[in-house]
Amino acid sequence: MLSWMFFFRLLQIPKFVSALTYNISTCYYIITEEFHHEGDVVVGAFFPLHTFYTEKKMPHKTVPYQYLDNRIQYNFKNYKYILALQFAIEEINRNPNLLPNTSLGFDFYNVRFTEKYTLDNAFIWLTALVNRKYFPNYNCKKRNFTAALTGTSWITSAQIGTLLQLFKFPQITFGPYDPLLSDHGQYPSLYQMAPKDTSLSLAIVSLIAHFRWSWVGLILPDDHKGNKIVSDFREEMERKGICLAFVKMIPATWTSHFAKFWEHMDETNVTIVYGDVDSLEGVIRNIEQRLLTQNVWIMNIEHHVIDRADYFMLDTFHGSLIFKHSYRENFEFTKFIKTVNPKKYPEDIYLPKLWHLFFKCSFADINCNVLDNCQTNASLDVFPRHIFDVAMNEESSSIYNGVYAVAHSLHEMRLQELQMQPYENGKGIVFFPWQLNRFLKDTEVKDKRCLDWKQTIDTEYDILNLWNLPKGLGLKVKIGSFSANAPQGQQLSLSEQMIQWPEIFSEIPQSVCSESCEPGFRKVTLEGKAICCYKCTPCGDNEISNETDVYQCVKCPEGHFANTERNNCFQKSVIFLAYEDPLGMALASIALCLSSLTVFVIGIFVKHRDTPIVKANNRALSYILLLTLTFCFLCSLNFIGQPNTATCILQQTTFAVTFTMALATVLAKAITVVLAFKVSFPGKIVRWLMLSRGPNYIIPICTLIQLLICGIWMATSPPFIDEDAHTEYGQIIILCNKGSAVAFHSVLGYLCFLALGSYTMAFLSRNLPDTFNESKYLSFSMLVFFCVWVTFLPVYHSTKGKIMVAMEVFSILASSTALLAFIFGPKCYIILLRPENNSFTHIRKKTYSRRKNFPKI
Numbered sequence: 001m002l003s004w005m006f007f008f009r010l011l012q013i014p015k016f017v018s019a020l021t022y023n024i025s026t027c028y029y030i031i032t033e034e035f036h037h038e039g040d041v042v043v044g045a046f047f048p049l050h051t052f053y054t055e056k057k058m059p060h061k062t063v064p065y066q067y068l069d070n071r072i073q074y075n076f077k078n079y080k081y082i083l084a085l086q087f088a089i090e091e092i093n094r095n096p097n098l099l100p101n102t103s104l105g106f107d108f109y110n111v112r113f114t115e116k117y118t119l120d121n122a123f124i125w126l127t128a129l130v131n132r133k134y135f136p137n138y139n140c141k142k143r144n145f146t147a148a149l150t151g152t153s154w155i156t157s158a159q160i161g162t163l164l165q166l167f168k169f170p171q172i173t174f175g176p177y178d179p180l181l182s183d184h185g186q187y188p189s190l191y192q193m194a195p196k197d198t199s200l201s202l203a204i205v206s207l208i209a210h211f212r213w214s215w216v217g218l219i220l221p222d223d224h225k226g227n228k229i230v231s232d233f234r235e236e237m238e239r240k241g242i243c244l245a246f247v248k249m250i251p252a253t254w255t256s257h258f259a260k261f262w263e264h265m266d267e268t269n270v271t272i273v274y275g276d277v278d279s280l281e282g283v284i285r286n287i288e289q290r291l292l293t294q295n296v297w298i299m300n301i302e303h304h305v306i307d308r309a310d311y312f313m314l315d316t317f318h319g320s321l322i323f324k325h326s327y328r329e330n331f332e333f334t335k336f337i338k339t340v341n342p343k344k345y346p347e348d349i350y351l352p353k354l355w356h357l358f359f360k361c362s363f364a365d366i367n368c369n370v371l372d373n374c375q376t377n378a379s380l381d382v383f384p385r386h387i388f389d390v391a392m393n394e395e396s397s398s399i400y401n402g403v404y405a406v407a408h409s410l411h412e413m414r415l416q417e418l419q420m421q422p423y424e425n426g427k428g429i430v431f432f433p434w435q436l437n438r439f440l441k442d443t444e445v446k447d448k449r450c451l452d453w454k455q456t457i458d459t460e461y462d463i464l465n466l467w468n469l470p471k472g473l474g475l476k477v478k479i480g481s482f483s484a485n486a487p488q489g490q491q492l493s494l495s496e497q498m499i500q501w502p503e504i505f506s507e508i509p510q511s512v513c514s515e516s517c518e519p520g521f522r523k524v525t526l527e528g529k530a531i532c533c534y535k536c537t538p539c540g541d542n543e544i545s546n547e548t549d550v551y552q553c554v555k556c557p558e559g560h561f562a563n564t565e566r567n568n569c570f571q572k573s574v575i576f577l578a579y580e581d582p583l584g585m586a587l588a589s590i591a592l593c594l595s596s597l598t599v600f601v602i603g604i605f606v607k608h609r610d611t612p613i614v615k616a617n618n619r620a621l622s623y624i625l626l627l628t629l630t631f632c633f634l635c636s637l638n639f640i641g642q643p644n645t646a647t648c649i650l651q652q653t654t655f656a657v658t659f660t661m662a663l664a665t666v667l668a669k670a671i672t673v674v675l676a677f678k679v680s681f682p683g684k685i686v687r688w689l690m691l692s693r694g695p696n697y698i699i700p701i702c703t704l705i706q707l708l709i710c711g712i713w714m715a716t717s718p719p720f721i722d723e724d725a726h727t728e729y730g731q732i733i734i735l736c737n738k739g740s741a742v743a744f745h746s747v748l749g750y751l752c753f754l755a756l757g758s759y760t761m762a763f764l765s766r767n768l769p770d771t772f773n774e775s776k777y778l779s780f781s782m783l784v785f786f787c788v789w790v791t792f793l794p795v796y797h798s799t800k801g802k803i804m805v806a807m808e809v810f811s812i813l814a815s816s817t818a819l820l821a822f823i824f825g826p827k828c829y830i831i832l833l834r835p836e837n838n839s840f841t842h843i844r845k846k847t848y849s850r851r852k853n854f855p856k857i
């Protein structure tokens with residue numbers, strides 16, 4: 001429904017356009033510079049409502065100006081100023097409690113933007129002269145002047161002010177607040193109705209911060225206000241980390257040919273346009289013509305949506321955000337506007353033109369006063385909003401308030417007069433305008449206490465969104481507000497889903513110099529650039545950033561590691577050779593199997609203890625060796641599972657001791673064989689050894705030496721639990737530190753020394769003629785043992801963590817297996833599979849045949 005209405009209104013636009021361009025009666029161009037609305041006391045109103053294109057051909061001093069062709073231009077939007085004035089005056093005149101028995105009227109004078117004509121009109125008004133002839137210091141018509149209402153630009157007010165201040169004539173300005181005009185030395189009787197823009201920069205910057213825009217442009221006039229606000233903006237923006245990509249100050253002499261102005265305009269997606277309509281009109285028109293549609297414009301002025309329609313559908317300012325002071329809606333004013341027509345106010349010089357233009361009336365008489373053939377429903381409120389907006393705006397509101405201020409002051413003055421001269425009652429007011437100043441000053445003070453006719457609140461802003469697509473729609477929709485007095489964080493309220501952004505943006509626009517740095521990165525500011533321009537570099541090793549846009553990454557705490565995205569620290573997992581680990585499980589089961597196998601071999605030996613093969617090779621030593629080997633296999637289990645200090649110490653000592661015992665037993669066996677057959681040894685020693693059962697001492701002695709080494713090791717620098725957090729990424733390796741590498745290598749060296757010793761002994765006796773001579777097997781097992789541990793060392797030192805431990809376990813198992821397999825394998829084979837070879841008769845036969853071939857030594 002709504003959209004149909006818009007469409008309907010759009011269809012009407014071309015009619016207005018053609019009306020503007022063709023066949024317009026000459027009455028339309030006949031205009032005077034002033035008109036008067038009678039009253040006992042009058043307010044002077046100086047508004048800019050029409051102007052002329054060229055001044056050369058403009059007739060001088062003749063009223064009315066006639067036949068000026070198209071050179072006259074009406075600014076019908078400002079007609080609302082007259083309406084606001086009219087409305088306020090009627091309201092006051094109707095009010096029996098305010099200025100009873102005195103009617104208020106006004107004298108309207110047009111303001112053109114040249115000092116000469118502005119002052120001309122002001123002067124004419126003051127002297128109230130006839131036929132535009134000046135009589136300075138005379139009030140020819142004896143009109144009861146009260147005050148002058150001037151605006152909209154501060155220049156107009158200042159120009160008129162220089163004249164009025166000579167007489168201390170009260171002047172009320174309704175244009176935007178201007179600090180220059182508040183100089184009471186220069187303008188002692190000038191009162192500004194517009195609220196100060198104290199928090200506008202804060203409001204705009206809050207909005208910008210809300211949308212996380214950090215790279216914005218700023219366009220503003222190069223005047224005292226522009227210079228003030230630019231420093232305000234800089235301050236607020238610095239606080240919020242927003243940067244200005246460019247600041248374009250528009251000099252008074254600005255022209256669109258100023259090519260440098262248009263540079264860098266496309267660097268941002270958001271541009272603030274701050275100023276007043278008068279100083280920015282040229283720029284805004286140019287921006288509009290250039291169709292700079294890739295920008296969200298944030299403005300403090302309600303720029304006039306299309307004065308001239310054209311055939312582009314796109315409007316540069318579609319999607320703009322406009323900040324304006326917040327007003328309570330005045331429905332009475334809207335009602336009043338409906339009642340306005342040329343008949344009601346015959347003195348008004350603009351209404352007939354409006355009616356002629358928009359309602360197709362024709363002028364019926366030569367005086368251009370009577371209208372004919374108008375549409376019956378003609379009234380100002382049927383106009384599309386972009387042509388005429390019936391709602392009160394900031395200026396009309398100021399005018400309304402200004403008139404009330406005057407009325408209240410007059411009322412006060414009258415009351416005071418009556419108190420002093422009670423008999424004068426009923427005679428009407430007689431006063432000089434300057435007498436009003438005292439009361440106006442008071443009302444100015446009272447304003448702050450918010451009189452009911454004063455609706456402005458300085459710190460409240462409405463945020464409007466301009467919907468102008470298709471062009472001509474011209475809706476200004478309130479999408480939020482800013483209230484500086486609200487608590488921090490609640491100042492800005494927005495209905496974001498209502499906002500229509502410029503067509504080019506499919507979502508909420510972005511305006512940043514550099515994309516924000518994701519977690520895992522940090523900002524690095526670029527030298528010589530604004531702080532909003534930076535690059536993102538990844539966090540360093542083991543450092544993270546878990547938020548966007550950080551300047552500094554943080555180190556992960558001890559025992560934690562940074563993930564590859566560098567946005568989170570994780571607890572490192574602990575690794576060691578566990579039983580659950582396939583490798584650990586395999587090694588442990590192998591160790592258990594082998595030790596069971598050894599126990600099994602013990603069983604076989606015990607069962608066949610009386611067979612020659614068992615008896616032949618020192619049964620006791622075999623038992624000891626087998627038992628020791630069982631422990632050798634079992635001691636490898638110490639290495640598997642989570643290490644603690646006890647297992648660390650146990651690992652090394654049990655390993656050292658069991659292996660020493662095993663090797664010592666082998667040595668003892670080898671020596672026994674050598675002793676039994678080698679007679680080349682010095683007889684005495686041999687005999688002593690035989691008698692003293694020397695070989696039996698070898699085991700305890702060798703073991704004691706190893707125990708001594710271990711003792712020294714444990715006493716000086718025992719193995720301890722160590723954590724290696726750096727070798728493997730994201731993991732902590734728990735391992736036993738050997739404590740002393742020298743000790744560890746001494747233990748290994750001692751073992752290898754024993755192995756070599758055994759090997760030598762066994763090698764010496766390898767060819768001795770005995771059926772069950774195991775020397776060959778002993779030497780072979782020692783060789784394998786030696787090889788295993790010699791290869792172990794380099795491999796051990798080149799691996800880390802679990803594998804390193806597994807390597808050690810593997811070496812233990814391999815060397816023990818070598819002993820078991822080479823020394824006991826052949827025997828078990830004979831015992832179990834060749835029992836016929838394991839009988840005394842066979843042995844005797846064999847021994848005999850062999851001995852025949854060998855010389856007796």
Ligand SMILES: *[C@@H]1O[C@H](CO)[C@@H](O)[C@H](O)[C@H]1NC(C)=O
Nearest residue numbers: 022023024025360361362363
């Ligand atoms: C202009 O208006 C007059 C009547 O006011 C009419 O007769 C004439 O045809 C119009 N001219 C154009 C060009 O529309």
Ligand SMILES: *[C@@H]1O[C@H](CO)[C@@H](O)[C@H](O)[C@H]1NC(C)=O
Nearest residue numbers: 374375376377378381382383
């Ligand atoms: C006003 O009345 C005319 C006919 O007199 C009609 O064509 C037009 O649509 C009406 N306008 C509005 C806004 O009602």
Ligand SMILES: *[C@@H]1O[C@H](CO)[C@@H](O)[C@H](O)[C@H]1NC(C)=O
Nearest residue numbers: 099100101102425426427428
């Ligand atoms: C207004 O005028 C009437 C008569 O003209 C008079 O009776 C009345 O007192 C006056 N009121 C005031 C407030 O001056």
Ligand SMILES: *[C@@H]1O[C@H](CO)[C@@H](O)[C@H](O)[C@H]1NC(C)=O
Nearest residue numbers: 039040142143144427428429
């Ligand atoms: C000025 O005010 C007096 C008293 O109110 C009144 O009699 C007189 O008519 C007024 N003058 C004009 C020009 O309205």
Ligand SMILES: *[C@@H]1O[C@H](CO)[C@@H](O)[C@H](O)[C@H]1NC(C)=O
Nearest residue numbers: 215267268269510511512513
């Ligand atoms: C402006 O918006 C466009 C499209 O959304 C985007 O690609 C570009 O990066 C934005 N420019 C800036 C300065 O943010």
Ligand SMILES: *[C@@H]1O[C@H](CO)[C@@H](O)[C@H](O)[C@H]1NC(C)=O
Nearest residue numbers: 544545546547548554567569
């Ligand atoms: C970032 O990390 C800090 C400490 O590591 C933590 O306190 C904070 O909650 C984290 N922030 C986010 C958004 O995860």
